[in-house]
Amino acid sequence: MHALVTGGGGFLGSYIVEALLARGDRVRSFSRGIYPKLDAAGVEVVQGDLRDNSALAAACEGIDCVFHTAALPGISMDRDAYVTVNRTGTELLLSNADQCGVQRFIYTSSPSVVLAGRDQAGVDESTPYDFAWMEENRAYYSLSKAQAEQAVLAANSETFRTCSLRPHLIWGPRDTHLIPRLLARARSGRLRRVGDGANLVDITYVENAAAAHLQAADAMNDAAERDGSSTNPAGKAYFISQGEPVNCWRWIDEILSLADLPPVSKSVSLRTAQRIGAAFETAHRFLGLRAEPPMTRFLASQLSTSHWFDISAARRDFGYEPRISTAEGMRRLADWLKNQSGTLTAQA
Numbered sequence: 001m002h003a004l005v006t007g008g009g010g011f012l013g014s015y016i017v018e019a020l021l022a023r024g025d026r027v028r029s030f031s032r033g034i035y036p037k038l039d040a041a042g043v044e045v046v047q048g049d050l051r052d053n054s055a056l057a058a059a060c061e062g063i064d065c066v067f068h069t070a071a072l073p074g075i076s077m078d079r080d081a082y083v084t085v086n087r088t089g090t091e092l093l094l095s096n097a098d099q100c101g102v103q104r105f106i107y108t109s110s111p112s113v114v115l116a117g118r119d120q121a122g123v124d125e126s127t128p129y130d131f132a133w134m135e136e137n138r139a140y141y142s143l144s145k146a147q148a149e150q151a152v153l154a155a156n157s158e159t160f161r162t163c164s165l166r167p168h169l170i171w172g173p174r175d176t177h178l179i180p181r182l183l184a185r186a187r188s189g190r191l192r193r194v195g196d197g198a199n200l201v202d203i204t205y206v207e208n209a210a211a212a213h214l215q216a217a218d219a220m221n222d223a224a225e226r227d228g229s230s231t232n233p234a235g236k237a238y239f240i241s242q243g244e245p246v247n248c249w250r251w252i253d254e255i256l257s258l259a260d261l262p263p264v265s266k267s268v269s270l271r272t273a274q275r276i277g278a279a280f281e282t283a284h285r286f287l288g289l290r291a292e293p294p295m296t297r298f299l300a301s302q303l304s305t306s307h308w309f310d311i312s313a314a315r316r317d318f319g320y321e322p323r324i325s326t327a328e329g330m331r332r333l334a335d336w337l338k339n340q341s342g343t344l345t346a347q348a
Contacts, residue, residue, distance in 0.1 A: 001217070002026040004063040004102075006050070006093065007070030008043065009035035011176050012108060012167075015210035016067050017043060023214075030059040031070065050089030053096070060093075060100040065217050068093060068152075069108040071145065073177060075299055076292045077284045079140045086144035091151050098160045104220050105152065105162040106213050111202070111239060111309055112139070113146035113166065117301045121200070124310040125237050138281055139298040149237060156235035161220045163233040165212055167240040168309065172206035172329055173336035179255065186261050190294065193267035195304030197249040202241035202308040205329035208322045212240045212314065219318035231317040238314040242322045242329075245308035258334045273300035 003020050007013035008029025020027050021041060028044040029035070038045050048055030050070060060066065072085040090107065097105055114123070116130035117137065129150075134143040149164045156162040171178055185191040216233045253263035268276075277300045280293035314320035324332075 001064040002028070002062060003065045003067060003217075004028045004030060004059055004097075005067045005069065006030045006059075007068075008045075009033055009038055010069060011174060012170055012206060012209055013067070013069040014038075014174065015206050016069065016213050017041070019207075019210050019214055028059065028063065030056075050085055050093065053092055056093050056096040057100065060096045060102055063097070063100065063102050065104040065106070066093070066097050066102055067106050067108070067213055067217070071108070072141070074141060074292050075139075075296050076290065077138060077140070077281060078290060079138075079143075082140040082144035083147070086141070087147040087151070090148035094151060094155045094162075098155065103159070103161060104217050105155070105160065106217050107149060107152040107162065107164045108213070109149045109152075109164040109166045109237065110142065110145050111166045111168045111307065112142040112302075113149055115139075115142065115301070115305075115307060117297075117305070119199070119306040121306055121308060122310050125239065125313055137297045137301070139296075142298070153235055153237060161232075161234035163216050163220060163235065164237040165209075165216060165240050165314075166237060166309075167204040167209040167212065168202040168307070170204050170206050170209050171333065173332055175206070179333070179337075182252065182255060183259050183261065186256050186259075186264070191252075191264055191266075192273075193249050193264045193303075194273045194300055195267075195270045197247075197267065199248050199304060199306040200245040200308055201248045201251075201306065202239075202245050203251065203326065204241050205322065205324050205326065207324050207329075208242065209240055211323065212238075212318075212320050215318040215320055216314075233317050236313070236317070238317070238320075239309035239311050240314055240320065241309060241311055242326050243311055244326070245306070246326065248303070254330065255333070258330070258337050270300060270304045273304070276300075 005013050008017045009031045030046045046059045114127040116133040129146045152162050152164050220234050274297045277295040277297040284293050
């Protein structure tokens with residue numbers, strides 16, 4: 001195929017690009033930044049913004065399949081920024097892809113589109129969006145991702161097949177978001193356990209998440225060639241994970257140990273974390289601060305509740321299996337962190 005990967009220079013996007021190149025597909029990357037490594041690998045690099053309609057039209061020209069991984073992450077209080085980039089940007093990309101004759105569109109969503117501040121143990125894709133909870137708790141990232149996912153699934157047709165994947169807590173070597181922020185908080189002494197520390201969560205090793213995207217795209221194509229199939233991923237959303245939840249805080253302690261950091265020793269109750277989060281939310285909105293608050297009510301909920309998901313639909317419809325185990329992924333992460341530490345030491 002000739003594939004477009006938005007955010008091709010980012011964490012998940014770069015792994016999708018590599019997986020496509022490894023099997024001989026042509027790849028175009030669309031990102032705001034410049035990534036010389038993509039150029040060197042033979043990727044056609046297009047620089048642009050998801051809010052630029054003309055740039056998106058050019059990026060979609062001649063493309064067979066779009067992998068849309070680019071998004072604005074985080075927990076800031078800038079609602080308009082999330083909606084503009086994550087929802088409106090996705091809608092613009094969908095429109096241009098359809099007009100350019102793109103046949104398949106795979107959207108990188110998030111399980112947070114169905115989180116609602118309570119435990120979710122083994123729930124499946126029938127779980128509804130809770131837009132009222134997201135608005136009330138200012139979970140603007142989740143809100144915008146849910147709205148974008150709705151648009152993606154609604155755009156599905158016989159000629160323009162779309163699906164949405166929801167990998168939870170993507171991690172692994174080259175992570176620029178989850179692991180670095182976690183380690184930074186630990187090193188600054190600002191990391192606190194929220195709740196009783198017993199909550200179970202799903203995690204997804206990055207190469208497994210990338211493989212799921214290619215498998216979903218291939219399955220949509222295969223089903224179309226067979227004149228449809230009950231297991232066709234088109235028009236559906238899927239949870240993706242390692243297939244077995246981990247204890248959230250025990251896993252965090254394992255990551256800290258890989259960086260020679262002590263385990264989390266201090267904790268706060270969920271109620272206290274929510275009060276602190278609400279205070280930070282109000283202060284950031286009142287003062288117009290663009291930086292992310294150290295705590296929000298949404299983050300307090302994420303860190304204290306169980307949220308793991310049934311991935312049987314992905315297994316059934318496109319043969320997804322977490323080929324790289326959590327233990328092997330942690331070994332690879334440890335090697336990467338050691339190399340990073342050595343590089344920083346040498347530069348110092």
